[in-house]
Amino acid sequence: MITIRIAILCLAAGLAAVPALAAELIMVERDGCQYCIAWKKDIGPAYPNTEMGRYAPLRMVDISDAPPEGVEFASRVIFTPTFVLVEDGRELGRIEGHPGEDFFWGLLHRLLTGKTGYDGPG
Template identity: 50%
Template sequence: MYALALAPALALALVLALVLAPGVRAAELVMYEQAGCVWCAKFNAEIAPAYAKTEAGERAPLRRVDIHEPIPADLADIPVERFTPTFVLVEDGTEIDRIRGYPGDEFFWHLLDTMLARLPESP
């Protein structure tokens, strides 16, 4: 009985350890954006609702960063442009590739596939 009560706590501890372990970071697609950006809004309407449900979204989850807010410490080595949106594929704190601007839904998926192909294969 005691073991059953302890199981959820152990499962939570394992998940937290995996998520917070240093050096264990998956790829992510960082979207640098700003309020009032028409092309950001277009991306939000055409791509964002489905992105997380796609294979690309699972491999590189979308992370949004407002260019007018402090840049997170883990992205300090990634150059920030003032042109928005800018999409930067990052893995382990290193930039893999970027898309400057939003080229429309069909071109976006094609460019993203090209970027994702540059990632090392998942173990």
């Protein structure tokens, strides 16, 4: 019985040490959207390898679908792509459209530093 209690305590301590995802970036896209295709080509491959991408992992959803389960958007998404920053299922902010690689990273950095605890490079 004591061995089971010790095992449970060790498991609980180990789980407590695993950090929760601070944020998530949801890309709302539409089939055939040229700006979505451009983003996936120009930025998509690099995104998960950046500090911002690791801080706010990307999830892609179709505009015709409801928001992912447990996620609430502040308003309806109209334009694609739209990048919605969420934390704990709640929208913190968004980037509408694909402003090009030069502007995307700066806009995302401003969104992350202004709305989350992110303090890494842009």
